[in-house]
Amino acid sequence: MRLLDIRNLNIELLTSDSSIKAVESANFSMKMAEVSGLIGESGSGKSLVAKALVGMLNNRWEVTADRLHFMGQDLNRMSESKRRKVISDNISMIYQEPRRCLDPTSNIFSQLEESLPDYEFSGWFGAKKELRIKKCIRLLHKVGIKEHEKVFNSYPHMLSEGICQKIMIAMAIAKEPKLLIADEPTTSLEGDTSLKVIKLLKSLNQLKEMGVIFITHNLFSITSWADSINVMYCGQLIESGLTKNIINAPKHPYTKALFDSEPDFKSRDINNKQKLYALKGTIPTLQHLPIGCRLGPRCPNAQRACVKIPEQQKIKGQFFRCHYPLQQKPLQNNWKKA
Numbered sequence: 001m002r003l004l005d006i007r008n009l010n011i012e013l014l015t016s017d018s019s020i021k022a023v024e025s026a027n028f029s030m031k032m033a034e035v036s037g038l039i040g041e042s043g044s045g046k047s048l049v050a051k052a053l054v055g056m057l058n059n060r061w062e063v064t065a066d067r068l069h070f071m072g073q074d075l076n077r078m079s080e081s082k083r084r085k086v087i088s089d090n091i092s093m094i095y096q097e098p099r100r101c102l103d104p105t106s107n108i109f110s111q112l113e114e115s116l117p118d119y120e121f122s123g124w125f126g127a128k129k130e131l132r133i134k135k136c137i138r139l140l141h142k143v144g145i146k147e148h149e150k151v152f153n154s155y156p157h158m159l160s161e162g163i164c165q166k167i168m169i170a171m172a173i174a175k176e177p178k179l180l181i182a183d184e185p186t187t188s189l190e191g192d193t194s195l196k197v198i199k200l201l202k203s204l205n206q207l208k209e210m211g212v213i214f215i216t217h218n219l220f221s222i223t224s225w226a227d228s229i230n231v232m233y234c235g236q237l238i239e240s241g242l243t244k245n246i247i248n249a250p251k252h253p254y255t256k257a258l259f260d261s262e263p264d265f266k267s268r269d270i271n272n273k274q275k276l277y278a279l280k281g282t283i284p285t286l287q288h289l290p291i292g293c294r295l296g297p298r299c300p301n302a303q304r305a306c307v308k309i310p311e312q313q314k315i316k317g318q319f320f321r322c323h324y325p326l327q328q329k330p331l332q333n334n335w336k337k338a
């Protein structure tokens, strides 16, 4: 059984007189307990895909898909209430702006306690309460918050962005979901804490068989532990496959550009103030999307055929959408999956 199987996902922003396809024909698939990286520049649509999955987009957005299966259940063919239940029982999400996602009017203990599943606690009222408090303390310790009492009584505005992020992570893992969507979970954390958080997610993945979609624009943070990688550009999912295959032989020029733009710290030839590779231009806004392959205007290999959307191709389990895929030898950039 697949954890997630999505075919032809479209997310459209409805305007007063038309609509804009912010995410176009995305296919996405994950095995049970897989760690999958979703990578792309800012504005490429990563968060939209995540929010569409958990049903967080408001009615300004229209989400359609030919297939939207979660653990064998077709989310497209169930009632709104059933879909909400399946999602809330099995999927958790860590959002990018933790402070905005926490309730400003209640203290951290109440919010953390609310995220605990009822079925875990039994006994009379007082005993249950004590068990719940202990679980909340354990969760905070897990994410690296030692002063639990102080944090329990605080409100979100009294805490730093980093602490709020850790609390969001504690809330997200409280019910040990089958799928955790982590949208840039370590951006507001200091270096060693972000490593600890990644270690924690890794251990939950291995011990509790929790699937993880790790959204990031930083390749370094994901290549060492993701089983698969999905690359997005401007609302199009342009390449996906096993991490080692994508690292060794990216087929899409944009994926290669992403790897080339990371500094190679292992190379002896790296010079002081050496310029890093970058694709020319910037990601277009939703109002000015190019037709066909959206990378076209920035792509070094673009030709006339690129004004048509490329069909998805598959070579040895690697999916990509490009009229002129790269045929290059494996990258020499010391990219290795640890």
Ligand SMILES: Nc1ncnc2c1ncn2[C@@H]1O[C@H](COP(=O)(O)OP(=O)(O)OP(=O)(O)O)[C@@H](O)[C@H]1O
Binding pocket: 013, 022, 040, 041, 042, 043, 044, 045, 046, 047, 048, 049, 096, 217, 285, 286
């Ligand atoms: N509420 C909104 N209203 C209008 N446009 C939006 C809204 N949310 C996102 N967008 C647009 O949709 C596109 C995709 O946004 P999204 O937040 O999914 O990108 P992202 O890849 O997650 O970027 P980042 O890493 O910066 O979060 C962007 O062009 C963004 O401007």
